[in-house]
Amino acid sequence: KHPVPKELHLGMFEVGRPLGKGKFGRVYLARERESGFVCALKVLHKDEIRQGRVEKQVAREIEIQSNLRHPNVLRLYGHFQDRKRIILILEYAGKGELFKHLQKENRFPEWKAAHYIAQMASALIYLHRKHVIHRDIKPENILVGLHGELKVSDFGWSVHAPSGRRLTMCGTLDYLPPEMVDQKRSTKPYDEKVDLWALGVLMYEFLVGSAPFEDTPIMTKRRIAKGDMTIPSFVSHEATDLIKKLLVLDSDQRISLEKVRQHPWIITHCENITKQDKS
Numbered sequence: 001k002h003p004v005p006k007e008l009h010l011g012m013f014e015v016g017r018p019l020g021k022g023k024f025g026r027v028y029l030a031r032e033r034e035s036g037f038v039c040a041l042k043v044l045h046k047d048e049i050r051q052g053r054v055e056k057q058v059a060r061e062i063e064i065q066s067n068l069r070h071p072n073v074l075r076l077y078g079h080f081q082d083r084k085r086i087i088l089i090l091e092y093a094g095k096g097e098l099f100k101h102l103q104k105e106n107r108f109p110e111w112k113a114a115h116y117i118a119q120m121a122s123a124l125i126y127l128h129r130k131h132v133i134h135r136d137i138k139p140e141n142i143l144v145g146l147h148g149e150l151k152v153s154d155f156g157w158s159v160h161a162p163s164g165r166r167l168t169m170c171g172t173l174d175y176l177p178p179e180m181v182d183q184k185r186s187t188k189p190y191d192e193k194v195d196l197w198a199l200g201v202l203m204y205e206f207l208v209g210s211a212p213f214e215d216t217p218i219m220t221k222r223r224i225a226k227g228d229m230t231i232p233s234f235v236s237h238e239a240t241d242l243i244k245k246l247l248v249l250d251s252d253q254r255i256s257l258e259k260v261r262q263h264p265w266i267i268t269h270c271e272n273i274t275k276q277d278k279s
């Protein structure tokens with residue numbers, strides 16, 4: 001067993017391999033000495049946070065995520081800091097980034113996509129009850145637990161894989177709802193219904209393997225504002241029906257999360273999930 005270099009020990013933790021790295025820091029596998037508890041440590045560098053002028057956002061994201069308890073929301077157990085760094089103690093998601101799984105499989109079979117969408121609907125129902133709007137639902141911000149369960153993981157901090165990610169990734173427009181794309185038209189900046197639109201984009205991407213409005217940045221904005229997308233014929237009628245009820249330009253007309261969970265497409269594929277999880 002190779003000794004972990006001294007400087008990597010953060011007091012009570014033994015720090016393991018890096019899991020991912022990005023703009024504001026790296027994520028490491030770690031184990032808490034006393035208990036042997038395995039977790040992930042996200043190390044944020046204070047000077048980079050200061051440069052990025054995102055101190056308030058970091059505080060808010062920590063505040064939000066530490067108060068959340070849901071099987072499909074990645075836990076933030078705590079955080080601590082030393083002179084140079086802020087370290088977040090996060091739940092370890094045993095199967096890594098959903099984005100990687102989607103990339104490898106191209107697109108998911110309908111039963112798997114339905115299970116994932118049902119879990120996302122449960123997570124969003126929980127978040128919206130706590131008045132948290134995720135605002136950034138996309139495969140890159142979702143991790144997979146050891147038993148294949150989804151974990152909404154990014155409350156403001158996207159961590160990028162060491163390996164190449166989709167170029168459009170940083171600041172992709174694909175998931176933006178019309179009310180945020182089309183400034184003049186937007187009466188209210190946005191409310192929790194932006195997560196419903198994003199859930200529709202996510203469902204489309206799971207089933208088709210690409211986002212519904214994927215195009216050049218200019219064209220993507222135009223197509224989102226018009227809801228200009230085509231659903232391939234290999235997508236089932238029930239799935240097509242649900243996508244169309246989520247990707248509705250008028251946010252007030254979008255299907256509710258409760259109705260998503262009761263939709264025939266979800267029911268036929270997730271007999272047990274919806275009954276079990278009444279949270």
Ligand SMILES: CS(=O)(=O)NCc1cccc(-c2cn3c(Cl)cnc3c(Nc3ccc(N4CCOCC4)cc3)n2)c1
Nearest residue numbers: 019020027040091092093094095096097100159160161
């Ligand atoms: C190439 S990749 O799949 O490793 N992606 C790199 C990457 C980028 C950003 C954040 C993470 C990340 C963050 N995590 C947090 Cl926060 C909690 N658990 C994880 C967490 N867990 C994790 C669990 C397993 C794996 N493996 C599984 C076997 O195949 C190689 C990847 C990776 C990450 N990963 C990983």
